[in-house]
Amino acid sequence: LSENSEYDEAKNEQGKLYSRIAELEEILQHVVIVDESNAPTNVVTIGCKVTVADKNGNTMPVYRIVGSQESDPMNGIISEESPFGRALIGAKEGDTVTVEAPSGAIVYTVQKIER
Template sequence: MAKEFKLSAERLEELKQELNYLKTVREKEVADQIKEARSFGDLSENSEYDEAKNEQGKLYSRIAEVENILANYVVIEEHESDPNSVRLGSTVKVLDLEFEEEETYQVVGSQEADPMNGRISEDSPFGKALLGCAVGAEVQVEAPAGVLRYRILEIQK
């Protein structure tokens, strides 16, 4: 059975647009690069041709990846969530108990994770620790630097 990808409606639309771009605009650009590189002659020592073919391989790999996601996705519905606990799609304000700093994160599916921008995967240790918890709960996260402790201050959908 194929892996199920949990996506927000916003991310689903982004992936559909990306696939359309890859199959229309980007595929033509890469084909043109290959055609131009072939015109340079001997393919055995043609670095432009090799580079264009590598780009084509990356493009087809990404197309296959996006098509797989779009064939096996489930949209996260906000109304399915308990408003009193952290669920997929929740935005959570936490207090780092060691440094007394407030931080805000959104718990998302693995395809949407972007920790540098506050979007943590439900499959990450921090995401797993937060899921199902209510305001006021304290969670612990095992990290390479030791155990990190947080208190949940606020949950938004």
């Protein structure tokens, strides 16, 4: 068996699966359910959909703010831990937020907050 490459590959794959299972168990042990019914409707919080405009007034796509495990930036689902999410959390409609990016600070204006 020690010379069987398929066996070695299967053992490696099994190790990866056990590692992923442990990771998911860790996530589930620390999960927090956010009750949006008591959240303020005029402030950006987790679960909000936010429409922003750049400094030229161009409206950007609608972004949804979620926890880090749910984020999908390519589809407009932004983590509250990302620089963009961090800048938006706590902002109100009409507020200007500054996002620190590698290319420099980018300024956005919050246009609309939805639940």
